[in-house]
Structures are given as structure tokens and as C-alpha cells.
Amino acid sequence: MAEVKNKQVLLRDYVCGYPKESDMYVTTTSTLNLKLPQGSIGVLVKNLYLSCDPYMRNRMKKLLDPTYYAESFKPNSPISGFGVAEVLESGDLKFKEGDLVWGITGWEQYSVINATKSVFKIHDTDVPLSYYAGILGMPGMTAYAGFYELCSPKKGEYVFVSAASGAVGQLVGQFAKLLGCYVVGSAGTKEKVDLLKNKFGYDEAFNYKEEADLDAALKRYFPEGIDIYFENVGGKMLDAVLLNMRLNARIAVCGMISQYNLEYPEGVHNLMNLITKQARLQGFVVTNYYHLYPKFLEFILPSIKQGKIVYVEDVVQGLENAPAALVGLFLGRNVGKQIVAISHE
Numbered sequence: 001m002a003e004v005k006n007k008q009v010l011l012r013d014y015v016c017g018y019p020k021e022s023d024m025y026v027t028t029t030s031t032l033n034l035k036l037p038q039g040s041i042g043v044l045v046k047n048l049y050l051s052c053d054p055y056m057r058n059r060m061k062k063l064l065d066p067t068y069y070a071e072s073f074k075p076n077s078p079i080s081g082f083g084v085a086e087v088l089e090s091g092d093l094k095f096k097e098g099d100l101v102w103g104i105t106g107w108e109q110y111s112v113i114n115a116t117k118s119v120f121k122i123h124d125t126d127v128p129l130s131y132y133a134g135i136l137g138m139p140g141m142t143a144y145a146g147f148y149e150l151c152s153p154k155k156g157e158y159v160f161v162s163a164a165s166g167a168v169g170q171l172v173g174q175f176a177k178l179l180g181c182y183v184v185g186s187a188g189t190k191e192k193v194d195l196l197k198n199k200f201g202y203d204e205a206f207n208y209k210e211e212a213d214l215d216a217a218l219k220r221y222f223p224e225g226i227d228i229y230f231e232n233v234g235g236k237m238l239d240a241v242l243l244n245m246r247l248n249a250r251i252a253v254c255g256m257i258s259q260y261n262l263e264y265p266e267g268v269h270n271l272m273n274l275i276t277k278q279a280r281l282q283g284f285v286v287t288n289y290y291h292l293y294p295k296f297l298e299f300i301l302p303s304i305k306q307g308k309i310v311y312v313e314d315v316v317q318g319l320e321n322a323p324a325a326l327v328g329l330f331l332g333r334n335v336g337k338q339i340v341a342i343s344h345e
Helices: 054-061 131-132 138-150 169-178 190-198 215-221 234-241 272-276 286-306 319-331
Strands: 007-011 022-030 044-050 080-090 101-105 110-113 120-121 158-163 182-187 204-208 226-231 243-252 280-283 311-319 337-341
Touching: 007 319, 022 101, 022 319, 044 101, 044 131, 054 319, 080 110, 080 131, 101 110, 101 131, 131 337, 138 169, 138 243, 138 286, 169 182, 169 226, 182 190, 182 234, 190 204, 204 215, 215 243, 215 286, 226 234, 226 286, 234 243, 311 319
Parallel strands: 158 182, 158 226, 182 204, 226 243, 243 280, 311 337
Antiparallel strands: 007 022, 044 080, 044 110, 044 337, 080 101, 101 120
């Protein structure tokens, strides 16, 4: 029975306002037996990559809405999120030693995952393994389900994506271009705007921080209005989109990152336009679409290998740098999908 030390990222206490690196701390257990507890039906894994995602900010709050799809983190306990791991021991017949998997795991070097229904076995390793924390994992499924299932896109439609260079946005824009849509994205730096136009094939892109009037900006890029808006931001951006919808527009609400750190969320004032434009605004939770994962892989894997879909990752090395990477999401530091690669000393 091997004994190892287990480096972990723990939440210090519940968070108000913008999260800080000091809201989390890194510690190392004295010893850990690399053995499943007696009678366990879970899996013992060595974590390889971790995914930094905006929804994790909400889990740092003490009391979440009881309908929220994830529980609050517990102070002085390891935080958790999506990751890629190798199975060291299994009490679940679906997995065996040596299998590679992705799903919900701890922010630590080694984890016991009891909820194996949230874990997917990785079969195709002809692509970077880290992709299963991004384009081939939860973010990829989010883009796929939100765009194709909720937005019912058609060739030639006008599509707008906010936070367009992020883990989900970069894919939505490419999906829309493959379908023959006109696509515009917004981002927060010149580097990201250039990435949208030169790497991801967006028709146009703009830096929302340089726009004093978002309504005017959208009218400039969408003189005929917006058919589909993939919502990642909320607040003032959503309000401006509501003024610029075409008849029967669809809005898929994936996230509202501009609101997560506010004590009092901003109001939305232009909802009347949903009536006049006969538009649909719908939120969704990606876990309700995981039954489509095999269909998603059939579509996305050939697209990656043929170069039809590209993906940009922002990878930091070492679990000790994970708190800074997560906080950086809310400061716009990351360029592309934020990943933490875990080293095992």
C-alpha cells in the first residue's frame, strides 16, 4: 500500500465581493494511503488537469438558492470542479486501473470520487488530454447544447457572443461559422479581439471596455438586428442586446459573469422587447444535456482533427498556482480556456 503526500487547495471562508487568492490556501496532508476505503463503490484517481470555471465563484457563497445545481464549498475543505484524472483503483465495474476519465474531482493531487455517475471515461487520446477539461468536457458540451439545442440556429442568421474568447464562447462562434452564420463577439482586450477575428474566424469583434454605448456598438455591427445571442455576461450587455433583437430572436443564458461578484445584481430594463420581438430567453444547465455527449464527440472530434475547430488554452503549471488562475477569470487575465496542470513531485 503506497503512502503519499496530497497537496490540496482549500477554501478559507465564504467570500463576499470579488474573490482573492487569499480566500483559498494550499496545504499538504502528512500522508495518504493510496487505497480505496473498504467497500467503496467509487474510484481513487490521480488528478492531472483542473478546469477553472466562472460558476465556481457561486459555490464560494454560504447560502445558495436551493434550486442551484451545485452545493456550496465548505470552508477548510478542498474545493472541487471539473478535471481530468487517471484511475488508480476502482470499486465501480465501469472503470479499471489505468483508465483516463474526466468529471467532477477535488482540487488536489489525489481524490476519491464517489459520484461516478458524473465521471466519463476517455477513449480518444489522439488529442491533448487537457482538452477533456475544456473543448471535450463540460465547456464544450455547454457550447454545443446551448447553441444547437436551445438556439435552433439556421444558416445565414446573425449571431452575437459575449465573453467570446473564453472556454465556451470561442466554440460557439466557430459552430456558428461552420453553419454559415454571421458572427460577432465581444471581449475585454485587443489581444482577445484579435484572437476572435484571426484565430476563431469571427466576422467582427469589439472590445466592450472601449464602448461607451453598448446599444450603439451593437447597432453598428448588427444594423439588421440579432437572431441569436449566446449570453455569458449579463447586466448592461444583456440590456443592450434586448434593444437589438430581430423578430423571433433566441437568447441562450449560459452565464452572467459580470454579476457574480456584486452584492446587488444590476437590473435589466428592456425586457418588454421580449414581447415585441416575440423572442425567447432561456437559461440552461449543461448536466441536463450530458445524454448528448456521444453525439457531441462524433461531431467535435473529427472537426478538431481536420482543423475545422481550433481551441486556445491558458495553462498554468502546479496546484499552488490554481487560486491565482481561478481569481484571474474575474479579472480577465486568461486568454482562452484556463487550465491548471497538476505536477506530482
